[in-house]
Amino acid sequence: MTQLDHDACYRALQTRDPRFDGRLFVGVLSTGIYCRPVCPARTPKRENCRFFSSAAAAQEAGLRPCLRCRPETAPDLATWRGTSNTISRALSLIAEGTLDDEETGVGQLADRLGIGERQLRRLFKQHLGASPIAVAQTRRILFAKQLIQETQMPLADVALASGFGSIRRFNETFQNLYQRPPGALRRKTSAEAFSASAKDAGLTLRIRYKPPYDWDAMRSFLEARAIAGVEEISGDVYRRTVTQDGAFGTVEVCHDPERASLRVSIHFPNVRALPAILARIRRVFDVGADVETIGTHLSHDPFLANLIAERPGLRTPGGWEGFELAMRAVLGQQVTIAAARRLAGQLVSLCGERMPGTDFSAQPLTHVFPTPQRVAACDLGALGMPGARRRTLHALAEAAIADPHLFRPSGTIEDTIARLRAIRGIGEWTAQYIALRAVRETDAFPASDIGLLRGAALEAGERPTPAALLQRAEGWRPWRAYAAQHLWAADPAMSNTKGAERPADR
Numbered sequence: 001m002t003q004l005d006h007d008a009c010y011r012a013l014q015t016r017d018p019r020f021d022g023r024l025f026v027g028v029l030s031t032g033i034y035c036r037p038v039c040p041a042r043t044p045k046r047e048n049c050r051f052f053s054s055a056a057a058a059q060e061a062g063l064r065p066c067l068r069c070r071p072e073t074a075p076d077l078a079t080w081r082g083t084s085n086t087i088s089r090a091l092s093l094i095a096e097g098t099l100d101d102e103e104t105g106v107g108q109l110a111d112r113l114g115i116g117e118r119q120l121r122r123l124f125k126q127h128l129g130a131s132p133i134a135v136a137q138t139r140r141i142l143f144a145k146q147l148i149q150e151t152q153m154p155l156a157d158v159a160l161a162s163g164f165g166s167i168r169r170f171n172e173t174f175q176n177l178y179q180r181p182p183g184a185l186r187r188k189t190s191a192e193a194f195s196a197s198a199k200d201a202g203l204t205l206r207i208r209y210k211p212p213y214d215w216d217a218m219r220s221f222l223e224a225r226a227i228a229g230v231e232e233i234s235g236d237v238y239r240r241t242v243t244q245d246g247a248f249g250t251v252e253v254c255h256d257p258e259r260a261s262l263r264v265s266i267h268f269p270n271v272r273a274l275p276a277i278l279a280r281i282r283r284v285f286d287v288g289a290d291v292e293t294i295g296t297h298l299s300h301d302p303f304l305a306n307l308i309a310e311r312p313g314l315r316t317p318g319g320w321e322g323f324e325l326a327m328r329a330v331l332g333q334q335v336t337i338a339a340a341r342r343l344a345g346q347l348v349s350l351c352g353e354r355m356p357g358t359d360f361s362a363q364p365l366t367h368v369f370p371t372p373q374r375v376a377a378c379d380l381g382a383l384g385m386p387g388a389r390r391r392t393l394h395a396l397a398e399a400a401i402a403d404p405h406l407f408r409p410s411g412t413i414e415d416t417i418a419r420l421r422a423i424r425g426i427g428e429w430t431a432q433y434i435a436l437r438a439v440r441e442t443d444a445f446p447a448s449d450i451g452l453l454r455g456a457a458l459e460a461g462e463r464p465t466p467a468a469l470l471q472r473a474e475g476w477r478p479w480r481a482y483a484a485q486h487l488w489a490a491d492p493a494m495s496n497t498k499g500a501e502r503p504a505d506r
Helices: 006-014 055-059 085-095 105-114 115-128 130-148 155-161 167-178 188-201 213-224 271-285 291-298 302-310 323-333 337-351 372-376 387-402 414-421 428-436 448-455 468-476 480-490
Strands: 026-028 033-036 051-054 203-208 231-234 235-243 245-257 261-267
Touching: 006 051, 026 055, 033 055, 051 055, 055 130, 055 372, 085 105, 085 130, 085 271, 105 115, 105 130, 115 130, 130 167, 130 203, 155 167, 155 271, 188 428, 203 372, 213 337, 235 271, 235 372, 245 271, 261 271, 291 302, 291 480, 302 372, 302 480, 323 337, 323 387, 323 428, 337 372, 372 387, 372 468, 414 428, 448 468
Parallel strands: none
Antiparallel strands: 026 033, 026 051, 203 261, 231 235, 235 245, 245 261
8 A cells, every 4th residue: 555654644643634534544553443634633643554555455444433523424536536547437327336246256246347357456545545345335434324324215225225234244244343243333313314305305415525526617517408397496406306226206405614514415216326426416516526636736737826826626527427528528519508408308399208196287307307218219309409419419319229338437548538439420529528427538629629728828818729728738738627627617718607609529
């Protein structure tokens, strides 16, 4: 595992430095417990401390989570991004429950990432200090503990939602780790805090992030692109429809800056879908970004340094689902953001499935975004767009049907771009945009985007060429996607909610 500076880690623990929360975990050998560096308990002696770069590493060392500082609530910082994009992709798949299925092992996960199983295990040990299986098991345990303490969900449902194969295994794991049954960990206050809202607001959880967080920018981004019938922004609350495995539901997300978290309410009938739904929320709202580390790196460029100083908490919004984002990208070619939004609404009306039991006269959320199967079977002639672009929409749908993992992390960024560009009508700009928003490639960079070129203009107003911008962006690796977000935010045209035209791929 990458060596941590123990002196620096201990100073962070002594001062309860919040900058290290989510970046390291403190194992106290005298108690057998591991904590966050912000734990309010008395600081242990230096000789009793051992420091870990992940909760999984601490748990694999035989330590149990602290009940006071609750490691499951630490910000999920992706500090390993850039040092190993393979690990970032693997963690995204694990967060969606890939290793929860007994039939999917580390070998299959490695195949999805385009590397050998031995190499994947070595990377996990190097960057996280734990094996892929240990990371997946720790994720299940900590998520289950969060559900136990923050909700009144029945314990049998908690076991299913957190990926345990059986109730017996769930009970045994908690008994062994915490020396008590799962029910003993349930907070009495959780009934008061959450049961009142459970009936009307569904399952409610908090997703923590590391401040700063530019919520206004995120809300504005989503509001400008909200698809009628699928999404709604009301005040500071984002709502949208959800479908998975034939079931339908909704999610609601609002900002809680005092607790440095997003408050998420989920209405969905299948508890097994919770990890995947929460992973999508994390992806859309980019809660795992370590903006301090990213900003420090990008600020080596004086031009970007000024932009980052203006918006230190700017995040890179993701796509809810890969196919949906890819369709939006094609619909947005050579039209304004407002026009792309209208076209997306027309597409949903044409082939989106209606939410069951919805009062369409009063309910703003009436449809789910169409599946690839529905788009492939739909006549898109009614869409007010060129025939070539309609054919690209069909080609995307057919490609997504042929490869269900088309928009999930796999291989290198170059592999991802090549895979997307093989689809008829998908060129460099669209492939890079999909990689940035849907696949969450932190180094994706659509250099020909007119908004980026305007945002990168020097004080004299001279825009760089795409080739010049791409060359300049070499110094921004491995976080060119975040540099792009700052350039988009600096684009003068973005102050107009109609937005700017995007290039069309020929």
